Amino acid sequence: MQNSQVVKESGEGCADAGSRPGYIQPHALKELWFHTGTVCNLCCPFCLEGSRPGDDRLQQPSLADLKPFIEESLALGVQQFSFTGGEPFSNSEVIEVLDYALDRNPCLVLTNATEPLAGHLGRLAALIEKPFALQFRVSLDYPNPEKHDAGRGRGNFNLALKTMRQIHRLGFTVSIARQSAPNEDVDAVNRAYQPFFEEAGLPAETPIVVFPEFHEPGSHPDVPHITEHCMTTYKSAEERDRFMCSFSKMVVKKGGRMRVYACTLVDDDEDYDLGGSLHEAMEVRVMLQHHRCYTCFAAGASCSEL
Ligand code: SF4
Ligand code: SF4
Numbered sequence: 001m002q003n004s005q006v007v008k009e010s011g012e013g014c015a016d017a018g019s020r021p022g023y024i025q026p027h028a029l030k031e032l033w034f035h036t037g038t039v040c041n042l043c044c045p046f047c048l049e050g051s052r053p054g055d056d057r058l059q060q061p062s063l064a065d066l067k068p069f070i071e072e073s074l075a076l077g078v079q080q081f082s083f084t085g086g087e088p089f090s091n092s093e094v095i096e097v098l099d100y101a102l103d104r105n106p107c108l109v110l111t112n113a114t115e116p117l118a119g120h121l122g123r124l125a126a127l128i129e130k131p132f133a134l135q136f137r138v139s140l141d142y143p144n145p146e147k148h149d150a151g152r153g154r155g156n157f158n159l160a161l162k163t164m165r166q167i168h169r170l171g172f173t174v175s176i177a178r179q180s181a182p183n184e185d186v187d188a189v190n191r192a193y194q195p196f197f198e199e200a201g202l203p204a205e206t207p208i209v210v211f212p213e214f215h216e217p218g219s220h221p222d223v224p225h226i227t228e229h230c231m232t233t234y235k236s237a238e239e240r241d242r243f244m245c246s247f248s249k250m251v252v253k254k255g256g257r258m259r260v261y262a263c264t265l266v267d268d269d270e271d272y273d274l275g276g277s278l279h280e281a282m283e284v285r286v287m288l289q290h291h292r293c294y295t296c297f298a299a300g301a302s303c304s305e306l
Contacts (some may be wrong), residue, residue, distance in 0.1 A: 017095045022288040022297075024246045029076040029282060030115035031306055033183055033250040033264050034066055034097075036088040041116050044151045045180070048214050048265075052088040058267060059253040064101060065109065073276045074104060080306060082108040084250075089116035092166070095123045102130035108305065110177065113138040113160040113167075120168055128171045135173040135303075137209065138164050143177065143192035165200040174208035175305065186210060190235045212299040214292050218268050223294035231288070235297075244302050245286040249278060263305045265292040 037060035043052035050057060056138050070081065080100045088094050090110050101107050111117050113136070127134050138160055141148045145157035164174050170238035176193070178187070190208050215221050231240065238247060244263040252259055252267050260275050262283035266272035269290055288297065295301045 003170060010250060011178050018227040022226035022231035023287045024227050024240060024243050024288065026240055026246055026286065027182045027280050028247050029073060029078050029249060029278060031080045031082055031248040031304055032069065032078045033075045033082045033084060034061065035250055035252040036060060036083055036085045036091040036094065036106060036265065037253065038083060038086045039090045040087040041090060041114060042112055042152055046151055049086060059256065061253040061258065063096045065253060065258055066097055066251065067100065068069050069278060070101060070104060076278060076282065077103060080108060081105050084110045087116050089113055089120050097119060098127055102127060102132050102134055106132045107136060108135045110137045113163040114156050116162050118193055125170050133173065135175065137175045140178060143189065143196060147176065161196060161200045163201060168200065174202055177209045177211060180210050180212055207305065209305065212295055212301050214295055220227055225293050226288040226293055226297050230252045243296055244304055246302060249281050266290045277296050
């Protein structure tokens with residue numbers, strides 16, 4: 001509830017037309033995200049990425065496509081590799097990619113924990129021996145199987161829970177991502193997951209990442225402009241450093257080319273294509289003009305667990 005208060009006050013402060021646009025100057029590359037392509041076995045109507053079976057808005061990168069970015073990021077001091085989609089386990093080289101990446105850094109994979117992940121459990125088991133840890137973040141939209149399945153397909157809540165139990169038993173860490181509703185009681189909703197964590201054999205303190213409404217890719221919701229004035233008035237330097245575009249970047253394969261985008265949330269807008277290399281991308285000042293930037297500004301939204 002306190003966050004909602006901040007949203008309103010900050011939003012009003014951003015309405016000062018005429019002021020210069022707000023921006024983030026990247027300060028470090030702590031986390032590097034890889035988009036594994038917009039192919040997904042599901043076709044959720046609320047998908048942030050517009051992913052579905054056969055989709056190729058963003059193509060599936062191979063290990064050979066990703067290796068140069070992994071190496072370049074290590075030279076920049078990256079601390080974690082994270083993978084999102086689409087469904088990463090729909091990418092035929094995902095195990096080879098994780099095998100390579102886990103020799104170099106901890107990895108996080110966002111997954112719907114349905115058939116594609118369940119089908120890879122045998123090969124995944126060996127990755128527990130790697131030098132760095134592999135963590136999974138599973139989408140479990142609501143602490144309510146019927147509500148979850150209404151968007152993700154019948155039976156997928158229970159399948160996700162079963163797969164979470166299996167990956168936890170293999171020794172991997174699991175967190176979940178959920179959607180939020182306006183004015184919800186965040187703690188009460190989070191507590192409602194406890195019986196399901198228990199059922200899956202997960203620790204009671206399993207992290208829950210709560211996402212606000214981000215709107216579909218290519219949409220243009222009417223949100224206040226973020227100005228330089230409101231970024232310096234309502235955000236301290238420390239808070240500006242916590243914007244994802246300040247400490248992370250995302251590598252995507254688009255139009256057959258490997259590109260670096262400002263963050264995980266803006267790959268539908270060419271203005272956030274920052275170049276073909278990480279060194280180049282880290283030099284670019286990120287202008288906060290995408291509607292999802294307002295969600296970051298007002299709600300502190302972030303895909304990162306760092
Ligand atoms: S499972 Fe995730 S990536 Fe796939 S369609 Fe649903 S929301 Fe999109
Ligand atoms: S969506 Fe958020 S993290 Fe991405 S560029 Fe905008 S402010 Fe930065």
